[in-house]
Amino acid sequence: MTVSVLVVGRGPAGLLSASYLRQRGFDVTILADADGTMSMWSGDFGFGRSADAFESFPVKLSQSSWVAAFQGLVDIFDSFGVPLRLAPPGVILRTVTATGNLRPTFAVPAWQYASVDPEDLIIVGIAGLADSIADAQAVSYRNHVRREAIVVKLTRPPGWDPGWGAIRFASYLDTRAGLAWFTRELGAQLRHAPRGVPVIVPQILGLDTTVEIVAHLAGELGHPIAEFPLLSPSVGGVRIRDRWERSLRRLGVHFITGRAQRVSPTATAMTDDGREFAADYVLLATGGVLGGGASVTIDGAIIDDLVNRELGKMDDVQSLDRVGHPDIDCIGGGRVLAVGRALGGWNPNKDHNGGAMVLGSVHMALSMISED
Amino acid sequence: MRRFDHEDSCIKCSICVTACPVYRVDQKFPGPKALGPDWYRRLQAGQGDTMEHVGDCTFCQLCEEACPVAVPIAHLIAEHKRHAPQSPRLMLRDYLLTHPQWLAKAPALVKLPKVLGVPLGISAKTRWPVPSPVDRTQRLHRVRPVKNVPSVGIFVDCFTRGFDAPTLAEAREVLERLGFATVPLPAASHCCGAAAYASGLLDEAEHSARATWRALGRGAAQLEAIVTLNATCDDTLRSEWPRYFGLELSTPVFSFVEFVLKHASPSLFASLRECPAGEVIYTHATCRSKTARGEGSLLRLVERSSERPPRVLEINCCGAAGSYAFKSEHTGVARALGSQANQVIDGPGIILTDSGTCAIHLEELTGHRTLHPARWMHAQLELMGAPQ
Ligand SMILES: Cc1cc2nc3c(=O)[nH]c(=O)nc-3n(C[C@H](O)[C@H](O)[C@H](O)COP(=O)(O)OP(=O)(O)OC[C@H]3O[C@@H](n4cnc5c(N)ncnc54)[C@H](O)[C@@H]3O)c2cc1C
Ligand SMILES: Cc1cc2nc3c(=O)[nH]c(=O)nc-3n(C[C@H](O)[C@H](O)[C@H](O)COP(=O)(O)OP(=O)(O)OC[C@H]3O[C@@H](n4cnc5c(N)ncnc54)[C@H](O)[C@@H]3O)c2cc1C
Ligand code: SF4
Ligand code: SF4
Numbered sequence: 001m002t003v004s005v006l007v008v009g010r011g012p013a014g015l016l017s018a019s020y021l022r023q024r025g026f027d028v029t030i031l032a033d034a035d036g037t038m039s040m041w042s043g044d045f046g047f048g049r050s051a052d053a054f055e056s057f058p059v060k061l062s063q064s065s066w067v068a069a070f071q072g073l074v075d076i077f078d079s080f081g082v083p084l085r086l087a088p089p090g091v092i093l094r095t096v097t098a099t100g101n102l103r104p105t106f107a108v109p110a111w112q113y114a115s116v117d118p119e120d121l122i123i124v125g126i127a128g129l130a131d132s133i134a135d136a137q138a139v140s141y142r143n144h145v146r147r148e149a150i151v152v153k154l155t156r157p158p159g160w161d162p163g164w165g166a167i168r169f170a171s172y173l174d175t176r177a178g179l180a181w182f183t184r185e186l187g188a189q190l191r192h193a194p195r196g197v198p199v200i201v202p203q204i205l206g207l208d209t210t211v212e213i214v215a216h217l218a219g220e221l222g223h224p225i226a227e228f229p230l231l232s233p234s235v236g237g238v239r240i241r242d243r244w245e246r247s248l249r250r251l252g253v254h255f256i257t258g259r260a261q262r263v264s265p266t267a268t269a270m271t272d273d274g275r276e277f278a279a280d281y282v283l284l285a286t287g288g289v290l291g292g293g294a295s296v297t298i299d300g301a302i303i304d305d306l307v308n309r310e311l312g313k314m315d316d317v318q319s320l321d322r323v324g325h326p327d328i329d330c331i332g333g334g335r336v337l338a339v340g341r342a343l344g345g346w347n348p349n350k351d352h353n354g355g356a357m358v359l360g361s362v363h364m365a366l367s368m369i370s371e372d
Numbered sequence: 373m374r375r376f377d378h379e380d381s382c383i384k385c386s387i388c389v390t391a392c393p394v395y396r397v398d399q400k401f402p403g404p405k406a407l408g409p410d411w412y413r414r415l416q417a418g419q420g421d422t423m424e425h426v427g428d429c430t431f432c433q434l435c436e437e438a439c440p441v442a443v444p445i446a447h448l449i450a451e452h453k454r455h456a457p458q459s460p461r462l463m464l465r466d467y468l469l470t471h472p473q474w475l476a477k478a479p480a481l482v483k484l485p486k487v488l489g490v491p492l493g494i495s496a497k498t499r500w501p502v503p504s505p506v507d508r509t510q511r512l513h514r515v516r517p518v519k520n521v522p523s524v525g526i527f528v529d530c531f532t533r534g535f536d537a538p539t540l541a542e543a544r545e546v547l548e549r550l551g552f553a554t555v556p557l558p559a560a561s562h563c564c565g566a567a568a569y570a571s572g573l574l575d576e577a578e579h580s581a582r583a584t585w586r587a588l589g590r591g592a593a594q595l596e597a598i599v600t601l602n603a604t605c606d607d608t609l610r611s612e613w614p615r616y617f618g619l620e621l622s623t624p625v626f627s628f629v630e631f632v633l634k635h636a637s638p639s640l641f642a643s644l645r646e647c648p649a650g651e652v653i654y655t656h657a658t659c660r661s662k663t664a665r666g667e668g669s670l671l672r673l674v675e676r677s678s679e680r681p682p683r684v685l686e687i688n689c690c691g692a693a694g695s696y697a698f699k700s701e702h703t704g705v706a707r708a709l710g711s712q713a714n715q716v717i718d719g720p721g722i723i724l725t726d727s728g729t730c731a732i733h734l735e736e737l738t739g740h741r742t743l744h745p746a747r748w749m750h751a752q753l754e755l756m757g758a759p760q
Pocket of ligand 3: 391392393394395403404428429430431432433434435436445446449
């Protein structure tokens with residue numbers, strides 16, 4: 001008999017669980033009532049920004065398990081057309097933020113700029129794109145990183161209006177006209193720039209054809225070219241989400257829309273409109289308080305209504321962001337498991353360790369399922 | 373002004389913008405956030421000026437489905453459409469197109485030369501359906517529930533009534549095979565109101581909905597369930613009627629696909645899977661099917677009933693969107709959306725989809741035969757019945 005798993009939630013934790021489970025031949029259904037947070041961040045999977053981030057990490061896996069988990073992530077992303085760059089052992093990759101800082105990352109989409117050693121950079125600013133603050137970014141980069149940053153600026157594209165955000169710029173660059181405009185304008189600006197210096201551009205290089213656009217620009221302009229992420233919603237995250245969901249659909253994952261209301265310890269879920277889904281396992285990838293997987297009652301208790309379990313009291317918690325199930329086997333019995341942010345004890349918004357937490361918790365849940 | 377739930381909950385995350393199919397292909401379309409919650413907040417503040425491209429929203433509701441805080445984005449946009457000025461010529465067209473129950477009574481009208489519709493703003497490019505050869509009034513013969521046999525109503529939507537008699541007939545045969553007597557409802561041609569709602573004609577939508585609700589009323593009470601053939605009508609009856617018009621049905625509503633999944637026996641599915649595998653099946657749950665229930669059920673039905681694993685057509689909205697593709701100003705967007713199917717189809721096969729307008733649109737753009745799942749199920753059952 002094929003083992004069936006119901007994944008509740010389609011944020012990064014839900015999608016990653018589905019990929020791994022499908023790889024192993026399980027029958028997978030994803031039940032979610034809304035999009036998750038994959039489109040909100042650029043998809044660089046890290047352990048956090050502090051120097052001891054790895055040592056102090058809340059999920060404890062052996063070094064070899066982490067290596068295997070990250071290698072598995074690279075393979076999965078590769079399978080749907082998102083090349084991930086993985087830091088080699090003992091080396092820290094750094095990516096540039098929109099405000100001109102370097103920040104450590106562990107696995108980052110290849111379209112995003114990352115480097116082991118700080119480098120001189122050419123920063124592209126684009127008029128009419130909010131969050132493109134190239135001058136300030138360059139000043140900050142020079143001050144913090146102590147390398148040169150040259151600014152070049154592009155004017156607004158034809159057809160631009162004040163409603164254009166990063167997503168609109170990116171869909172414009174997916175068109176032939178948009179790419180021609182960008183190639184021409186950037187080429188003109190780079191004419192006097194020192195050749196070979198890496199060029200970083202705001203993350204707008206298309207939604208559907210990014211890999212091709214990056215290759216095209218590098219060929220035409222004679223500079224390595226990569227993006228830096230903007231604020232959310234993130235074009236990089238949207239690309240990943242779209243490709244990831246498409247590939248899961250192609251692999252035969254059943255996407256169901258609806259809100260789960262109750263999950264029994266015997267791994268049956270009931271939706272608020274009366275549908276029932278029975279499975280061998282349920283993975284709660286419901287995102288904690290932020291993702292709608294936990295709520296606060298009027299008397300200050302924080303509960304996960306799905307399994308009717310109290311997760312804490314408002315008076316006792318320091319940050320609501322950290323609240324979630326204390327363990328993966330969240331109601332005992334081993335058939336309902338919490339992954340991603342549904343598992344508590346960490347705060348990615350503060351500690352920036354969301355990617356590794358998602359990866360680590362999904363990896364642990366999977367090993368519990370496989371052991372049975 | 374209509375009242376909604378969560379109409380003012382927007383947290384400005386813009387996830388809806390990332391989910392909107394029209395936003396991706398139409399550089400002028402301002403997107404769900406600007407047209408829905410942002411516009412609505414301005415309206416509340418007394419600045420009710422409308423935006424130019426509001427009419428280009430397909431009402432697919434993919435934005436609503438994505439929204440983490442359940443803002444009724446598409447419904448706010450429909451309200452926005454209602455406030456937007458429209459030329460008398462296009463008002464007339466929209467009024468006609470959004471009363472498909474009239475067209476369903478005289479489906480042969482679509483045989484008139486297409487150029488006649490052009491001055492009205494009706495697309496000369498989009499393919500029209502072929503009328504069904506049924507009697508002139510398109511009244512269905514009243515069928516009474518059969519004693520001792522569980523009876524279900526089968527909701528005959530405007531498209532099925534006017535243009536798709538084979539789907540209705542074969543869906544009934546499939547349900548009868550599962551042990552249910554079927555009663556087509558309502559007897560006369562009515563529209564659930566979805567078409568008018570999508571165009572921002574909210575009063576007409578409510579009017580149509582009420583008339584249909586009354587027409588269903590008496591007969592439906594004795595039935596175990598109402599089975600729908602079109603995903604948009606399904607969602608309209610099941611959730612929009614109670615939510616936006618306060619119209620409750622005492623009988624539970626199921627889509628054909630979900631009803632069959634629930635009631636066909638494991639042994640029937642097992643026998644179906646033993647039949648020789650036919651063509652590759654691409655499943656396309658329509659946008660409204662995805663947003664209301666998810667595309668996984670149609671995929672599951674085909675998996676259970678056929679040995680050959682189906683392929684999901686990985687597109688979001690095909691652009692047909694009820695009467696959307698029939699409006700000349702939308703032809704470009706509708707075709708751009710539907711043509712995306714060609715990028716994911718990788719060989720011969722047939723497409724299954726739970727909407728008649730989407731079926732004609734996809735068939736035209738992909739060249740692949742496109743059918744309602746009921747017709748495919750029917751063929752599978754025939755195959756099973758035939759000596760091997
Ligand atoms: C709709 C809305 C309207 C608002 N209006 C106002 C207003 O009018 N006036 C006002 O004063 N305030 C307003 N606020 C609040 C104000 O925007 C916030 O207080 C402020 O943005 C919070 O800053 P922050 O640094 O805590 O978090 P954020 O602004 O969310 O920034 C967090 C940063 O960290 C990054 N990050 C998050 N998680 C991770 C992770 N796991 N790993 C790595 N990086 C991560 C993010 O990408 C981001 O760069 C509003 C907020 C909202 C949502
Ligand atoms: C602004 C922002 C910036 C970030 N930046 C970074 C970063 O720089 N680096 C990094 O590593 N990580 C980052 N993250 C990611 C973050 O750290 C976590 O990884 C992520 O938020 C947790 O994802 P999740 O899959 O656990 O939950 P979510 O993505 O929140 O998904 C929850 C899902 O569950 C569904 N759901 C909840 N309850 C129910 C129910 N009852 N029934 C049905 N469905 C339900 C929701 O609809 C949703 O689909 C960022 C996140 C945000 C929001
Ligand atoms: S209903 Fe569809 S077309 Fe309209 S704004 Fe929402 S997602 Fe876009
Ligand atoms: S998804 Fe919902 S909350 Fe987010 S911007 Fe759109 S309407 Fe607002």
